[in-house]
Amino acid sequence: MVPGMFIPADHHRHFVTKEDLMGQKESRPKRWLSPSLETDDQVLRGAIGFVKLEDGLTARFSNAEDLHDLTLEAECGPRICVSLILEGQIDAFIGEFKMPMPVYDPEAHHWTPAALVFSQSKPEKFVRIARKGVRIKKVILSISHEWLFGHLELSDQDFAVFKDFAERHFATLKWTPSAHAISLAEQIIAAPKRTPFQYKLYIATRAYGVLEEAFQKFSSQHTPAFVNAVDGKDRQKLESVERFLIEQQGHWITADELAFTAGMSPNSLQRLLNRTYGLSTARFIRRFMLEKAREALERDGLTISEAAHISGYSSPANFSTAFKREFGLSPKQVT
Incomplete structure (x- = not known):
């Protein structure tokens, strides 16, 4: 296999061997833990790719099913x-941090992607534990601190926000990817086979689009809520809270309702949100729902009335007032 191996249209008939997987040039060295296989044994059905876009910026992507x-x-x-991560669920750990995975709705036959920005300020061990028959569809962009601060000027109004995030070990920032970001990821995953230069250019232009959307969340206008490190059980509770809020629209969610959904007392949820985000439950709900609306306005072309509805406001006027109070801009100014 060569770096940046394309994913063919017939990827379900394509196989990756142990040698392919372990021998990707320029990718980080891997240690094989289990099962015991020969180098020419097939381990994945589908394809994987790794492309070094610049010094300090790499793209790793896959659309592949584990055969073991x-x-x-x-x-x-x-x-x-x-x-x-667009589809599939595996156990992936970086140190003690467990990567969030997409959620599948069996009734709608639909995956809700998991989108995350996280920082590592020191080396950590990555462990991937997958089950036979699970297909993972993902794009992972890795950025060195040198690349980031080589492109970000000291005079940039968001420099301090990025610096604070980069220096905090396992700081995380989740966002709901727009249809545009998902489309860019799909294009990276299914990049057509071209000359090495054209192929790399194709990946790079789409990777920058994903970075642009993710890094918008660091804007001082967005007042991002970075997540402090939490243990596995607390992280599962936070993920259930966020999944619930993503799915809600048409009515306002109360602190008691959210606590009930999380299987916690209101006081326990308040302490968890304050410890993790530095926010009260009410403030967390308001910020989360307004961020969801802002993303829909900016990327998906929703009307103000539609954005009000998905964020739980029955009145577009009340929504507009809350939106401007949160972001310093009216909904019309971000469309």
């Missing part, structure tokens, strides 16, 4: 990572 209960580990150096 497979466990790998590797060392990851300090970096900022933008992760967009």
